[in-house]
Amino acid sequence: MNNVVKSDAAGEGATARTMRERLGALLGRRHEALSPWVLRRTLGELQAVNDPAVSDVEGGRRAAGVASWYAGASPEERRDCWLLMSEQFAPDVSALDEARRDYEVALGTPGEAEAEVRLRRAYVSPRTRLLQRFAAFPQGLRFLLDMRAELLPHLKSDKRLVALDAELEALFSTWFDVAFLNLQRISWQSPAALVEKLIKYEAVHDVTSWADAKNRLDEDRRCYGFFHPRLPGEPLIFVEVALLQGLASSMPPLLDESADAADLGKASTAIFYSISNTQQGLKGVGFGDSLIKRVVETLRAEFSQLKEFATLSPIPGLRGWLGKQAEALWAATPARTRQAIDKQLGTSGLTSAALLAALDKPKELDEKSPLARWLQGAAARYLAPELAPGDRPLDAVARFHLGNGARVERINWLGDPSAKGVKQSYGLMVNYLYDLKRLDKHRAALARGKIPVSGAVQSLLD
Structure with missing residues (x-):
């Protein structure tokens, strides 16, 4: 592809133009990566990749050419390429509406199945074939994986890319089954x-x-x-x-x-x-x-x-959660336990902030001390009864293993005494047990919002 041509026709404060406006313009603006004519040329090359009249082999060869240009493009130029893929290869809305109406009319008739097939085909966007063509050349799958990895951080700030990301995720779910x-x-x-x-x-x-x-x-x-x-x-x-x-x-x-x-x-x-x-x-x-x-x-x-x-798993979200919940947890701690921790630390009327400060040196604490036991109880609460919206475990690692049918088996004091372990979870680690005879039972319990735990973990919650 030719070198990018940019224009300073508009100042820095100009309102950002839509991709449709840029494709129809004559001149580019200062902060637009691809000038209108390069943008139109890029779109033309993507459309050539997607041409249904050519074979997948030829489409893959053309895709390799675009990928070669992309490898030398700047991050801003690549983003323009993503926007073209996302916005200019969407499903045909009119064909989709027509297929949906036909399906609704055909419901309950002998033609229902054929109408459903037409509806399914209408939902398949030209973007699907475009990405399939990119996967056709030898390094194509690597190209698509790297492209998605690069665009993921931009999804929150630019919702126009969501369709492209969803299409890639759907295709990867099939290709990497x-x-x-x-x-x-x-x-x-x-x-x-x-x-x-x-x-x-x-x-x-x-x-x-x-x-x-x-x-x-x-x-x-x-x-x-x-x-x-x-x-x-x-x-x-x-x-x-x-x-x-x-x-x-x-x-x-x-x-x-x-x-x-x-x-x-x-x-x-x-x-x-x-x-x-x-x-x-x-x-x-x-x-x-x-x-x-x-x-x-x-x-x-x-x-x-x-x-x-x-x-033997980390508890990466524990410190962050405890920092937000310490005051409420400390207020709910029985008076007898509070007094024991005060005595251990040589304090009186310990505040939640001072409590967190005392926990910051777990290597200096005895595993059986009141403060260490309090921390293990807080970890048990974080892993078990506390749930995120949708009745999901709060911790990402817990979501993975519990979703696979494991149960929270044991919380381990100073399981990871490294700087990283202390920073994440005060050094605590957890065993998730995969009881092969109870995986389905545990998954069913989790679906009801109940996290399966061992008796040892339950004792920390009582």
Whole structure:
């Protein structure tokens, strides 16, 4: 494509023009990335990609040309391209209205099914075929994933992009269906490039060195990822697993590079301690639950003695929530507990602000102290009875595991004593237990607004 031509015809204070106005204009304005004639040329090239008279192969070749231009475009120019895709390839409203009227007339008649098919086809926008053509060339899927990852942060400020984002998410939900993904074990013997990607994408517990990576991928550990055939060597999501005897309560032993290897023959519990998505462009496309289920099946086939499947998970939203709720929680704390905490801290009439300040050094607190017990009770309340609108768990990690049928099993004091762990949750971590016989029961309870918890967690709430 030709170089962008801009014009200073309008001052900085000029009202922003719509895409339709810009396409019909003769001159560009100072803060418009693509001039009208380049904008029209870009639209023409997108329409050529979408031309139904050409084959998908030819459409893909044309899409590759647009993608080549896009790679060298500025962020502002790319945004103009998104707007063209979003606004200029919408469904035909008149055809949609006609198909809907025909369907309503056909209801209850022999022609109802055919009318429904026509209605469904009318809902398919030209934008769908445009994006499918971009996916047709070899690097097309990578291009679309990166494009969506780039546009996601702009959705709140520019609602014109919502249609394009929704179309991409719908297509990705089909293209990245778990039926088309391969589950692969990632080990220390895997290609170095793949291990490097694990180090890069690890989102829960940072990999600090190659020795750390080796420890996580050694023979007494397991790591599995979902891969798509069109993105070889690129894990979409991966999970790290430790095979132990009983529940894990703390991260440092799991990440200890000098620790002896676990005896896999005696392992009774699989601990999922890190799950990381690698593609921001797949936001909203859920396959983490399927990953856990597939990994459980794989582990049971390899280690028949495994009886428990659980996580050791962070509580990323706890500190923020407690900061807002501390005053109300402290006011509702029984007088006897308040007095015990006052005595522990050597204070009288402790305020909620002072309480939070005392919690800021959890490593100096004894796990069984009144203040530590109060914090664990607050965490239990955050994870269990407190719900967000729509009867959803407040915590994002909790939403994921509880939505998959797990239950809140145990809250662990100083489970993550790292700076990140203390910043997120005062070092607390939680075990979610996947009881394979009760997953459906737990999901049904969650749908009724009741979060399943163990007796140990319930005792913190009583």
